[in-house]
Amino acid sequence: MALTATNLEGTLPLIAKGKVRDIYSIDDSTLLFVATDRISAYDVIMKNGIPDKGKLLTQISKFWFSILGDVCPNHLITCDISSLPESVQTYKDQLQDRSMLVRKYKILPIEAIVRGYLTGSAWKEYKKTGTVHGIKIRAGMQESEAFDTPIYTPSTKADLGDHDENIHPDEAVKIVGEENAKKIADLALKLYIKAKDYAATRGIIIADTKFEFGVDESGNIVLVDEVLTPDSSRFWRADAYAVGTGQDSYDKQFLRNWLTSSGLAYKDDVEMPADIAIKTKDKYVEAFEQLTGSRWTN
Ligand SMILES: Nc1ncnc2c1ncn2[C@@H]1O[C@H](COP(=O)(O)OP(=O)(O)O)[C@@H](O)[C@H]1O
Ligand SMILES: [Mg+2]
Structure with missing residues (x-):
């Protein structure tokens, strides 16, 4: 199942919803970034999501932050959800592998x-x-x-x-x-x-x-x-x-091609067929595995 929206039921204030990320406030200087499985193409968000996409994006970014740390400082504090406030620990299924605690700038x-x-x-x-x-x-x-x-x-x-x-x-x-x-x-x-x-x-x-x-x-x-x-x-x-x-x-080309050929590019509320969603997920997995050299075992 794809997670297209998080719901932490009022435990933390949701301060922004980007195309992909739901952003919660932890305190004045800290944010919780949760990458959902939402996907956008031509700047429009699809109705359904790509299973695991938010996890793959989070793990890819985490990987790069460690490689690029000597070029400049970055906002990442931790991806370890056990350091999150007690109140959200019950929402582990929504947060695991797809969250980043970051400094707010x-x-x-x-x-x-x-x-x-x-x-x-x-x-x-x-x-x-x-x-x-x-x-x-x-x-x-x-x-x-x-x-x-x-x-x-x-x-x-x-x-x-x-x-x-x-x-x-x-x-x-x-x-x-x-x-x-x-x-x-x-x-x-x-x-x-x-x-x-x-x-x-x-x-x-x-x-x-x-x-x-x-x-x-x-x-x-x-x-x-x-x-x-x-x-x-x-x-x-x-x-x-x-x-x-x-x-x-390695990205949304399947989706873009399908949208264009079905005349749905730039339209709102589009639902992707299962095969397009699966092929797209495979591309994100391939990118993760190829770059990091690790298997995607999720
Ligand atoms: N450390 C940070 N502090 C404050 N805002 C941030 C930080 N890192 C990223 N952002 C903002 O959070 C949003 C990330 O969510 P995302 O779903 O990618 O949004 P978008 O639709 O704008 O791409 C972006 O608008 C980005 O500018
Ligand atoms: Mg973005």
Whole structure:
């Protein structure tokens, strides 16, 4: 069974519901992040969920936080639910393996995207104008080709229901200020490069990814949110990679294809058929196993 919503029955205040996560307040400086099995495509949440998806996302993020800990501090306190308040211990079945206790920060309203490969909206823009997020890119590149060096291509962080908008790095300066903009651009690139070098050893290409950052009271930048999951990144199998065409990815491609071919893209309240849900789950499991080298035994 997929868990599409949590219900801790008033034990903790639910302060936000994202597309995937239910966020509870523990105290002024601590949040409980519970990744549900909700899935969104084209920014619309499906009616049913993908069994275990929230657990897989949580375990993938946890894995990356440990690998990337030396690049910059992050918000994770623990994934161990025995450190949660007594009052929620009875909701173990909803929380186990899918919760993260995190430090709460002021979020910088920028999606810090890094792209190593020319694909998706970047490829569309490049074909039209020779630019990516307004940045001039060398001529003659093909779809899915690697950039000469990874590029930082931020977008705005839209409210629930709105769409993020690709922006030039100079626009990000206007939103978060010069100092923060410079720091997050630099950190996002360092994090991406470390992660993609690791993933390459596991046969995975991280084509692009999105990070979010917060600031603490002293102005230090902290890595927050989920990191390097199939929801926030494009993972490609290295053994199937070919330049000059679109790549299959470890993510929602089945779902997107099904939505498009059934004319349901962007529609609300869509129920996925069981085979689409199962195939999608398999992709998340594959990403977890391939990246971490561990079996998914849940
Ligand atoms: N440490 C943190 N402190 C405060 N807010 C956070 C922190 N980490 C992530 N967030 C916010 O929590 C939300 C995560 O839930 P999610 O379901 O992924 O939402 P979304 O639909 O915005 O992607 C995001 O809006 C993110 O900006
Ligand atoms: Mg999110």
